[in-house]
Amino acid sequence: MSGATIIANFLIGGTISAPRLRLPRAVMLASSALAGFVCASPAWTQTSPPSAQTAENPAIENVVISAQKRGVAQDAQTVPIALTVITAVENEERHVRNLQDLRTASPNVTLTDLGTVKGFASFTIRGLGVNTTIPSMEPAVGVFVDGIYLGLSAGAVLDVIDIDSIEILRGPQGLLFGRNTTGGAVLINTRRPGDVFAVNGRFNYETGPQETASASVEGPIGEQFRAKLTGYYSNDDGWFSNQFDGRSFGASRTYVARPTVMWTPSATFDATLIYERGSVRGDGAVGQNPSYAQGFDISLNHRGYNRLDWESVTLESNWRMAGGVFTNLAGYRTLDQGISIDIDARPIPGFFISDLTRQQQFSDELRFYGRLFDRVELTAGLYYFTQSYLFLERRVAGLSTFDSTLGSDVDASNYAAFAQLSFDATPQLALIAGGRFTREEKDVRVATFIPSTALSRCDYVAETCIWNFPGPDFPESPGSKAWDNFTPKLGFQWQTADNIFVYGHWARGLRSGGYNVRNASRTIPPGPYDPELQDAFELGLKSDWFDDRLLANGTVFYNTIRSMQRDVFLTDPIVASVQVTRNTADAKIKGFELEIAGVVADEWVLSANAGYTDGRYGEITFDLDGGGIGDSDYGLAIPRLSPWSYALGFTYAHNFPGDFTLRVRTDYGYRSPAAATDNNATFLLPIEDLSAGVSLTLPGQHWSFSLYGRNLLNKVTTGVYTPSPASLGGGSYRSLNEGRVMGVEASFLY
Numbered sequence: 001m002s003g004a005t006i007i008a009n010f011l012i013g014g015t016i017s018a019p020r021l022r023l024p025r026a027v028m029l030a031s032s033a034l035a036g037f038v039c040a041s042p043a044w045t046q047t048s049p050p051s052a053q054t055a056e057n058p059a060i061e062n063v064v065i066s067a068q069k070r071g072v073a074q075d076a077q078t079v080p081i082a083l084t085v086i087t088a089v090e091n092e093e094r095h096v097r098n099l100q101d102l103r104t105a106s107p108n109v110t111l112t113d114l115g116t117v118k119g120f121a122s123f124t125i126r127g128l129g130v131n132t133t134i135p136s137m138e139p140a141v142g143v144f145v146d147g148i149y150l151g152l153s154a155g156a157v158l159d160v161i162d163i164d165s166i167e168i169l170r171g172p173q174g175l176l177f178g179r180n181t182t183g184g185a186v187l188i189n190t191r192r193p194g195d196v197f198a199v200n201g202r203f204n205y206e207t208g209p210q211e212t213a214s215a216s217v218e219g220p221i222g223e224q225f226r227a228k229l230t231g232y233y234s235n236d237d238g239w240f241s242n243q244f245d246g247r248s249f250g251a252s253r254t255y256v257a258r259p260t261v262m263w264t265p266s267a268t269f270d271a272t273l274i275y276e277r278g279s280v281r282g283d284g285a286v287g288q289n290p291s292y293a294q295g296f297d298i299s300l301n302h303r304g305y306n307r308l309d310w311e312s313v314t315l316e317s318n319w320r321m322a323g324g325v326f327t328n329l330a331g332y333r334t335l336d337q338g339i340s341i342d343i344d345a346r347p348i349p350g351f352f353i354s355d356l357t358r359q360q361q362f363s364d365e366l367r368f369y370g371r372l373f374d375r376v377e378l379t380a381g382l383y384y385f386t387q388s389y390l391f392l393e394r395r396v397a398g399l400s401t402f403d404s405t406l407g408s409d410v411d412a413s414n415y416a417a418f419a420q421l422s423f424d425a426t427p428q429l430a431l432i433a434g435g436r437f438t439r440e441e442k443d444v445r446v447a448t449f450i451p452s453t454a455l456s457r458c459d460y461v462a463e464t465c466i467w468n469f470p471g472p473d474f475p476e477s478p479g480s481k482a483w484d485n486f487t488p489k490l491g492f493q494w495q496t497a498d499n500i501f502v503y504g505h506w507a508r509g510l511r512s513g514g515y516n517v518r519n520a521s522r523t524i525p526p527g528p529y530d531p532e533l534q535d536a537f538e539l540g541l542k543s544d545w546f547d548d549r550l551l552a553n554g555t556v557f558y559n560t561i562r563s564m565q566r567d568v569f570l571t572d573p574i575v576a577s578v579q580v581t582r583n584t585a586d587a588k589i590k591g592f593e594l595e596i597a598g599v600v601a602d603e604w605v606l607s608a609n610a611g612y613t614d615g616r617y618g619e620i621t622f623d624l625d626g627g628g629i630g631d632s633d634y635g636l637a638i639p640r641l642s643p644w645s646y647a648l649g650f651t652y653a654h655n656f657p658g659d660f661t662l663r664v665r666t667d668y669g670y671r672s673p674a675a676a677t678d679n680n681a682t683f684l685l686p687i688e689d690l691s692a693g694v695s696l697t698l699p700g701q702h703w704s705f706s707l708y709g710r711n712l713l714n715k716v717t718t719g720v721y722t723p724s725p726a727s728l729g730g731g732s733y734r735s736l737n738e739g740r741v742m743g744v745e746a747s748f749l750y
Contacts, residue, residue, distance in 0.1 A: 046365055063076050067083060067167050069369065091166065096160060103669070108593055114735070116720055123141035125140070131677070136517040137509050142181040148312070197219030199216070200748060207740070225261060228255075232254070232278075234252070236613055283303055297439075313331065364384050367384045375424040385414040406458060407458040429495075436486070501541070520578040559588070564587055567678075587616065593611045645669070646669070659699035704745075705746050716736065
């Protein structure tokens with residue numbers, strides 16, 4: 001029994017269950033009357049809990065964040081980076097189920113589930129992202145839960161539960177957050193126990209149908225401890241209908257338990273222990289071959305499955321003293337996921353794959369923040385991260401005779417030391433300098449795919465392999481490598497007036513090098529490939545006007561990327577076409593972002609944001625379109641880069657006699673189409689996301705009831721869209737997201 005399991009048994013002591021909630025569909029459909037435009041909220045939103053909200057304060061309240069790792073919260077309007085914060089209140093008003101519901105919540109940001117592997121993050125910020133489910137392909141946008149970096153993109157898009165805030169940081173965050181944050185970082189902060197006894201919960205019913213229920217109990221235990229127990233249950237019967245058998249498709253059932261304990265023996269020390277355990281069971285990916293189906297229609301002869309289990313323990317400790325704060329943050333996580341999908345997405349026996357990933361990781365960060373000599377602020381720390389994972393992929397051809405499995409085994413370690421200084425040159429102007437030294441080591445064993453049942457190198461059921469890399473098949477390629485990198489940052493922040501804050505910086509970002517663990521060639525080695533490096537220049541302004549009734553922020557950026565990492569296809573004499581990871585090109589990406597929020601009346605808040613990103617290849621070192629390196633390659637669009645994004649919207653709140661509170665929120669966000677593949681053979685559809693909700697809080701502020709809808713325009717959107725080889729029947733494969741969803745919610749707080 002693992003240490004995390006022992007903690008779970010001690011803290012939980014039982015099983016959390018929730019009843020199914022059935023409400024009339026007609027009630028849900030009534031919410032379709034809500035229409036309008038709304039924006040993805042920038043980092044300025046009211047932060048009071050629902051029971052304390054009123055409609056009488058005309059000012060826009062600034063939120064506080066922890067993105068600078070100072071051990072104390074900061075006003076978001078005084079932090080010299082571009083960011084968007086989704087507070088707990090906004091999370092509830094939007095009825096956010098997972099991070100994908102925030103896919104248009106920030107300019108130049110697209111948060112999507114890749115789709116072929118459910119829960120696999122395919123996040124893109126300022127044109128930097130990934131378009132593959134190969135676990136060895138490191139992300140460009142790092143995901144952190146309570147400060148702990150998630151080592152794999154798998155299992156990163158899960159239902160968000162009892163959240164305090166979600167911080168979306170745009171631009172490279174390598175100095176404080178390390179590698180694989182060249183596009184930015186998404187910080188998920190769970191809610192800590194309060195100092196008074198409280199019970200809260202919510203029940204949702206959505207079209208599909210899908211029922212969810214969550215509840216938490218929290219409060220003090222003696223004078224030194226506070227504790228909370230949160231439970232969550234979701235039962236989704238499947239939004240889609242499979243034309244092949246006439247049954248619903250996309251079913252999923254989720255359970256999560258999260259106990260949290262805080263210990264504060266004195267005013268100078270506190271420690272928080274967070275344990276989480278969850279599981280998901282459901283159908284395989286919702287795939288569509290446009291040659292056989294259109295719109296939201298699918299026709300799959302292989303239902304597949306998704307089985308995901310995770311377990312994590314996080315311990316954060318803070319020692320506060322006159323000179324500053326020492327923080328130690330340690331985290332352990334395991335993830336087991338097995339999936340099976342119909343990869344040709346046709347209603348006839350063709351081709352399906354099954355993936356198995358077993359991962360465990362541990363990290364520890366010790367850092368210090370303090371003010372020295374009255375004019376210097378210092379943030380410095382040491383970081384260690386290690387993970388290992390086993391990856392198996394079984395490929396079965398229904399119209400031929402092979403059933404063969406490839407595999408890999410990876411051990412990776414990362415060591416880092418970092419420091420950032422802010423020097424107050426004047427009371428209004430501060431100069432910033434810092435850097436991070438990183439050493440990363442990877443050891444890899446690979447079993448190459450062979451299209452033959454008899455010669456398969458791996459046994460998918462027994463989870464064993466006969467490794468051929470490193471080995472005689474690839475005598476010149478080592479199975480281990482280490483990389484040393486230094487990522488500096490130079491910048492400034494200038495309070496030009498009480499209401500105007502200007503900042504700028506140059507920073508370097510890093511995506512890790514590695515090996516392709518989905519190797520299908522005995523002649524092309526799986527690596528290593530080199531790290532991807534980025535130099536980023538950013539200039540920004542944050543301002544507030546008319547006694548905080550209008551907030552306006554703007555950013556311009558210019559990035560150069562060297563040794564861009566991509567998954568591309570090569571010709572192989574044995575298996576015809578193989579997917580490999582290579583450093584393919586250099587590129588330049590530039591653009592701007594605007595965010596505005598204003599109180600137009602005491603009960604109305606309007607907001608808007610817009611972003612533009614322009615990406616061009618510089619030097620190309622790999623043939624991207626199969627016609628040789630030439631002008632056609634340089635004219636290609638960078639995959640997953642959406643040139644335009646914007647959002648509009650409003651919130652309305654009104655207090656009625658008798659202590660009733662009505663709140664209305666509407667959000668509209670747009671993302672322009674983006675190339676799905678390096679050769680631009682397919683393009684992701686544009687995103688037009690309209691959502692709306694209305695809630696009524698009853699006297700006493702204990703109960704609230706809501707009607708809401710997501711994707712009210714019922715637009716088709718995709719996570720991945722790739723051509724299918726002729727051997728799989730041709731056409732293409734694309735994963736589908738749900739269309740229009742209507743829902744009702746009842747929530748309580750005592």
